[in-house]
Amino acid sequence: MxxxxxxxxxxxxxxxxxxxxxxAKYAAEFEIPGLLHGSVVNSTIARGRVRRIDTTAAEAVAGVVLVLTHENRPPVASYDEPYQDDDAADGSPFRPLYNDRVLYSGQPLALVVAESLELARYAGSLVRIEYDVEPHQTDLAAVREQAHPAPEEVPSRGDFEAAYRGAPLQIDHEYGTPIEHHNPMEPHASTVHYQPGDELIIYDKTQGVQNCMRYVEGVFGLEGKVQVRSPFVGGAFGSGLRPQYQLPLAVMAALKLKRSVRVVLKRQQMFTFGYRPRTLQRLAIGFSPNGRLEALHHGSLGQTSRFEDFTEHEVEWSGALYACDNVQLEYKLGSLDVYTPIDMRAPGAAIGVYALEAAMDEVAYAAAIDPLQLRLRNYTGINGNQGKPYSSKELRACYEQGAERFGWSRRPLEARSMRDGHELIGWGMATGVWEAMQxxxxxxxxxxxxxxxxxxxxxxxxxxxxxxxxxxxxxxxxxxxxxxxxxxxxxxxxxxxxxxxxxxxxxxxxxxxxxxxxxxxxxxxxxxxxxxxxxxxxxxxxxxxxxxxxxxxxxxxxxxxxxxxxxxxxxxxxxxxxxxPGDEREKYATGTHSAIFVEVRVDEALGTVRVTRVVSAVAAGKVINPKTAASQILGGVVWGIGMALHEETWTDHRLGRYMNHNLAEYHVPVNADIHDIDVFFVEEQDSVVNDLGSKGVGEIGIVGVAAAVANAIYHATGKRVRDLPITPDKLL
CATH class of the missing domain: 3.30.365.10 (Aldehyde oxidase/xanthine dehydrogenase, molybdopterin binding domain)
Incomplete structure (x- = not known):
């Protein structure tokens, strides 16, 4: 340097x-001579079979070139042995237009291709589909007893049962998180530029062009004939890690017609593939009167599809973050008639650390200890799951400097002890953690x-x-x-x-x-x-x-x-x-850490919550660009506020269908919801993680924020809401 x-x-x-x-050009903005436009027709049932697809009216529309279904799609090389992409879950990945089976509501069943997007969408509304409907199940709570262990083993240590029974103090609670959808500004889109000899140049909204290239080559048997470009992406948050269904549909149409085809998903269709899964998490903690953790159980039930087992790292954080000799971790999956979840910003940690840090707040109150002191009392420089020291861990500095900037020392211990007129004031905090991967x-x-x-x-x-x-x-x-x-x-x-x-x-x-x-x-x-x-x-x-x-x-x-x-x-x-990754990394655990301090004001009569102050102190090694890095943390904090107070995808289980699949009813924070956010980085040197000494900051910004907000709400109101989001009806 x-x-x-x-x-x-x-x-x-x-x-x-x-x-x-x-x-800056995005996937749906590249102009190609003679380009055709595709519009996807989705299923309206959650489970069953397609008895008949009537495409007559759609095909009669002037300018419609093709209506593609499972009955007339071109041969697909890998459909008998499904091709796994780089981010695939265990199981058999979804194959659009594979056969007449309907696996979930919103499944793509046809693609209308026309001279213009408007024509394609209009003609798509004329496609009539008849079904043989079968009983479905989309409610995670209803399959609790049928849940099966996740394919990825989670580490446990010591004797939780004995230590928990012998602990002087105990808590045992369940915490719920809802389905959330990514909703990036740019919808998913694929523009396939067809060239003679079935050579394809594809502009795709993706987080991995080579993953999409290998996927298309493998699925369609086009090795060496595919180039994928994605110079700009209008947000993804994990939704672009796997190739989404518009990509193979656009390729199918291009290969069948020998023409260039673009498929862009509508906002409502952005709810017809991966999402953050609903979870039900149990935290049982045994501890001493001075707040020392003696036994910790973290079990999670997460939802997945019937065709793949999607597994997140939800519970491992509880075995890594604090010193405890007796830890029992358990992760089960409930299979439902839904699409497979997908990674979403800080997958596993965003929801797993929420449950852990909310439970730690309950431990602090049960032991009558300041929540920050409780965390310092159980601090460890070793990742207990791995039995390895951290290559660097300046979390203690995050606690100390964050508390100083927030003014935490002035916080009274008692709930409902701060008020300003009709508003109850609460201060809460939580820890954030994420892997420092290479x-x-x-x-x-x-x-x-x-x-x-x-x-x-x-x-x-x-x-x-x-x-x-x-x-x-x-x-x-x-x-x-x-x-x-x-x-x-x-x-x-x-x-x-x-x-x-x-x-x-x-x-x-x-x-x-x-x-x-x-x-x-x-x-x-x-x-x-x-x-x-x-x-x-x-x-x-x-x-x-x-x-x-x-x-x-x-x-x-x-x-x-x-x-x-x-x-x-x-x-x-x-x-x-x-x-x-270098051999030296094998000797250490690596991680990014943060401490989040939050102030809320709760209207006592209306139950409305305002997050008026946030301090986020982050230890992320060498920060290459403090401006863009702080922007990442700011965005994560805003999303964490949304996770705590706003975001939830509602399912009508009678229909097995999402009801708020739009940006009017899927609530996210807006400018009026966001007030003072103070982000800063503490000094951290790390010569092990990589040559640059840098750790990523894209995920850590959201981790712990929802818990800090929830904990602040309890401090303000004395009411503990364990199911996110915390809406006025739950507080009242």
Missing amino acids: NSTSPIGQPLPRVDGRLKVTGQ MPASAKACLAADGRLIVSSATADIGTGTYTVMTQIAASALGLPMDRVEFRLGDSRFAQAPLEGGSATVSSVGSAVHQACVGLREKILDAAQQSPASPFTGASLDDVAFEDGELVLKRDPARRVPLAQLIQTSGTLEAEASVK
């Missing part, structure tokens, strides 16, 4: 101008003829700032100004990259970008040494510096050469690097 390194600087987004001026990744760096540095990797930017931080990492490595560096992403032809999820992109792809630039430094120095009279003859990389676009000899800084001049002599220079 050079002395003027952009790493650690709060720089604006390099793609910001493109976005605010409308020049996955194998590659990147390519090229010093072009004009002296610009072009770096590429097949990663994504779903709004997190990937373009910007990768540009910062590359600029720092070669001592170039930011405007002389271009980072390219979202193309399956680029160097291998993992799915953009799990807060692992900077750790994984960022490390590859850094290493590729280090490799390029070697080639630049080698090129500079080609002349016999070169001042760099015999110099090693330790003897030189890269500053202000120049190669500099450290012992004689007057001896320097501009990289642009060097490249004119040597020609374009390139380097590619692949990285994976």
Whole structure:
């Protein structure tokens, strides 16, 4: 890193101008000559068979080219042996238009393809479907007794039963979380540019272009014929990790018609695939009068589809976050006539830590101990599930600095003890935790003829700032100004990259970008040494510096050469690097941690809740860009407030159908709901997690927020609501 390194600087987004001026193109915005448009027709029942599909009226509409159903779809290579994508759950993945079976309400049953989107949607309304209806079940509580263990084992330790029976104090409660849907601004869309010989260029809304490429190649037997591009994504939050059904439908239509086809889902159809699953979680904790945890049981029942077992890390956090010798963890699944859930921001942790941290608040009140002191009393530097120390864990600093900024020391212990007129005031807090993951990744760096540095990797930017931080990492490595560096992403032809999820992109792809630039430094120095009279003859990389676009000899800084001049002599220079987690990581547990402090005001007569202050203190290693990182945390806090007070997908179990599948009735926080949010990062050094010492921040922002809000509401009102969201009817 050079002395003027952009790493650690709060720089604006390099793609910001493109976005605010409308020049950034998304999956449904690429123009292709002769493009056809598809509209999906979805099932209106939750379970049964299609007896008959009448497409006559739709096909009679002028401009309609095709109505695709299970009866006339083209052959699909992998439908007898379903192809698993990179984010698939255990089981048999959903195959659109596979046969006449209806597996869930909203299942795609037909695709109308027409000359325009309006025609396609109108014709889709004319398709008539007759069903043989079968009894369905969509209520998780109703299948509690039929639940089966999740396929992924969860660790337990000690003797919970004996320790719990012998504990002086005990709590035992159930906490519920509802179905939530991602609802990114950009709907899912796929534009398939058909070319002769069944070669396809696909523009897709995805968090992993290479995953989609492999999926299409595998499903349709098109190896080597598919390129997927996704330069910009208008939010995803996990909904783009798996290929959604509009992609294979668009490919089917393109292959059958030998023409280019676009399929865009409507907002209502954004509720017809993955979501955050409903859970019922039990926390039973035995503890001493001074608040020491002696026994902890965390069991979760989560919903899944009948064709896949979707498993989250919901309960493991309870075995990792606090010191306790006797821990029993259990995770079961209830199979329902629904689509499979999918990862949603901080999957597992957002809901699992909610239950844990709400239960810890109940422990604090039962032991008459300040909730922050309770957490400090049970603090540990070891991940109990793994029996390993953390590579770094500045959670204690998060507690201390966050409490200071919030003014926590002035908090009275008693509930219903603070009031301002007709409003009850409450202060609550919670801990946040997420994994600090790294996955194998590659990147390519090229010093072009004009002296610009072009770096590429097949990663994504779903709004997190990937373009910007990768540009910062590359600029720092070669001592170039930011405007002389271009980072390219979202193309399956680029160097291998993992799915953009799990807060692992900077750790994984960022490390590859850094290493590729280090490799390029070697080639630049080698090129500079080609002349016999070169001042760099015999110099090693330790003897030189890269500053202000120049190669500099450290012992004689007057001896320097501009990289642009060097490249004119040597020609374009390139380097590619692949990285994976180092062996040193195996000795440690790794994680990102936070402490969240919340103030609420509750109208005593109306039961309405305002979250008036939030302080979020985060320990995330080396923060590459504090501006974009803080923005991620802010967004997570807003979502956590929504999770606590607003978000819930309602199911009419008589129909097995979602009732509020729109943005009018699916409630999310708006500007008027959000007040003062103070985000800051505590100092944390970590030489183990990756070469950059950086941990991701995309997920950690939401974890613990809902619990902190719920705990603040209890402190304000003295009423404990354990089922999210906490709405006025529950408080009254």
